Amino acid sequence: MATKDREKKEKQILDGAIKLFSTKGYTATKMEDVAKHAKISKGLTYFYFKNKEDLYMAVTKKAFDELRAVFREVFKFKGRTGMEMVTDLTNRYLEFVLENRMLNEAILNFMNLVQLYNNEESRNSIHPLILESEHFKKLLEIHHDCGKLGVQMVSLGIKDGSIRPELQAEITFYTIWSMLIGFERLSGPVGFEGKELKLHLENWKPGFIKLMQEMLRGTIQASKPKAIQASLF
Incomplete structure (x- = not known):
């Protein structure tokens, strides 16, 4: 059960990170943003990553x-x-x-x-x-x-x-x-629309x-x- 719970939380964090990296970019995304999106505490996020x-x-x-x-x-x-x-x-x-x-x-x-x-x-x-x-x-x-x-x-x-x-x-x-x-x-x-490229x-x-x-x-x-x-x- 503990293993499944860990895998579930890791997935939540990863999914949140992918979403934020896609929309905000890697540089602009902070760990607390990921934690908030995954609905997990910042401390627990750092526990996993x-x-x-x-x-x-x-x-x-x-x-x-x-x-x-x-x-x-x-x-x-x-x-x-x-x-x-x-x-x-x-x-x-x-x-x-x-x-x-x-x-x-x-x-x-x-x-x-x-x-x-x-x-x-x-x-x-x-x-x-x-x-x-x-x-x-x-x-x-x-x-x-x-x-x-x-x-x-x-x-x-x-x-x-x-x-x-x-x-x-x-x-x-x-x-x-x-x-x-x-x-x-x-x-x-x-x-990209252009007149020069016939492709x-x-x-x-x-x-x-x-x-x-x-x-x-x-x-x-x-x-x-x-x-x-x-x-x-």
Whole structure:
């Protein structure tokens, strides 16, 4: 019962934090704001999460858990080709990002932190309370879980012939993931009304997926322009 009560209160705090981080932003949100929103005392909030940095890392851990659930959901349905899985994952990933913008930002922020963490000199620029967070340490252990599932999907496609055999699974999947991140980052500029850009979100997404599939199948071929015979006179 005590465990369930703890989990319930932690969920209340995390849900409150996600709501406030989404509306007010991380910097403007205070721990007392989260406590008030969760209807829990400030002291009890600090009992579960040591400080705001620790709370943000807990939110980031929740974000990775939810994204990992998306990957697992795609991978668990057998009887499909690797290409079908990758295509399904593409659609679900973009849906996740659209529906969970704050969680996606937390994931991308953590990726930036890992880049800093990998270098001894730049590691010093990370807030010490983040480095002390148990949630941050847990994230370092699990953040490759999504990638591992994605690599398995590509490997399956190479094995079943739906993806071209000369591709290297790890390079291929992380390239796809970087493309998906880029798609999300550019969806704002593309979606912004303008006369110069002859591209709209409703036709960019299917075009993006089609191009990705053709790249993976190896069906993209360069075509030479047809020679035009004309007389100067």
